[in-house]
Structures are given as C-alpha cells and as structure tokens.
Amino acid sequence: DGGITQSPKYLFRKEGQNVTLSCEQNLNHDAMYWYRQDPGQGLRLIYYSQIVNDFQKGDIAEGYSVSREKKESFPLTVTSAQKNPTAFYLCASSIDKRTGGLAGASTDTQYFGPGTRLTVL
C-alpha cells in the first residue's frame, strides 16, 4: 500500500513538554508539509520541505521544529515554546515538478495523511 502515515493518532502532552509527531510517506514524493487545523480557521502551514536536508518556515512556525534527514520522513516537534498547541496536525506530501524552473510554482497535488490530534493537559 502506498500512502502517508502519521502517528500517533491521539497524543496528550503536559505543559512544558516537547512532543514529536511522526509523518512517513512511501510515495517517493519530494516535498512534504505540516499543517495545523483549528476549528473555523482552515489549515495553516507550519513548515515545508522541498528536498532532503532542506526546509522552510511556513506561516506559523514559532514553537515548532522539523527535520528532513530522509526523503520519506518529516517529523514535527511541538516545543514548550508553542503557547497553544492543542490542535489537529496534518502532514502532506507532493511531487515537486515546477513550472518555470526551480523558482516556479509546483502544480502538483498535495496528498494528506490521517492526522494527529494533540491535546495539552
């Protein structure tokens, strides 16, 4: 089966703790993304990575960190600096064929994992 997996499905964290959310894909996609979903706010981009060993901040990167040591894996760490971490976290991936060269916008579809619901106790 090809796809994107996220673990755990549910995660509980005490205040002051760091936690790491896992995202793995076997689709051979180049690009991977982390989004945060809150009720009534849609999805907001936390971090994205277009290639191994490189990643870029999204719109709400503060209090989060990522790594991209392998093509298939893009773990997200929610640090104690994130003031309001309770949310549904979604990982996505896509091929990264660009129109207009490396600086062009990719037209490829992002495919999403099943999500991790993080709750701070």
Add this chain to the structure above:
Amino acid sequence: AQSVAQPEDQVNVAEGNPLTVKCTYSVSGNPYLFWYVQYPNRGLQFLLKYITGDNLVKGSYGFEAEFNKSQTSFHLKKPSALVSDSALYFCAVRPGWDGGATNKLIFGTGTLLAVQP
C-alpha cells in the same frame, strides 16, 4: 494580501438535489485551484484541481467545479447530492508563477455540507 474565501460556514441540501459550495479567491497571477473533502477526524482527500484549460473540471465522486476568472471564483458542484457527501469541504489556491512563485497552498476556512435524507 492573498486569500481564499468560503462565504458559507454550512450548506444544507436535500438528498437528490443539486449542491453548490462556493469559493472565491484573491491572489496575484494565474492561480492553481484545488478542492478537498474531510470526513470527521480524518485527513483531507483530494477531489479535483484546476491548472489551465477547460474551465469546467470534473473530479472524484461525481463532483465538478467551474473556474470563473472574471468573478475570481471556483465553486464546487454536484448534480445530485448523497447523504454520504456530508463532510467538510475546503477550497485551496496556489498563486501562479507569474504572480510571485510559491509552493504553499492557501486554504479557505471550510464549508460544512449537510445532506438530509
């Protein structure tokens, strides 16, 4: 600022009736437009996308969407709704290359579709 608007938080429709979920956008350049569906406590599933070409795009599960450049809209439609279509629908846009390249999607806030039997 670049943005996507889904003006209706919820759309109610009777089973068998046509449905429309509205989306308008404000981005620079020629946009790439997407629709996704989300069932409770699940990830997003891709329905369809518009890149270029025919303004009417057909997607999964009988859904289609019409790109209207003059009205900057990309409404999702289905001729006959099913109870199983009840879910949260998201419109997303990626600004085009000629408007300032970015590989990031901008999402609307979502529209809850409720189909009554």
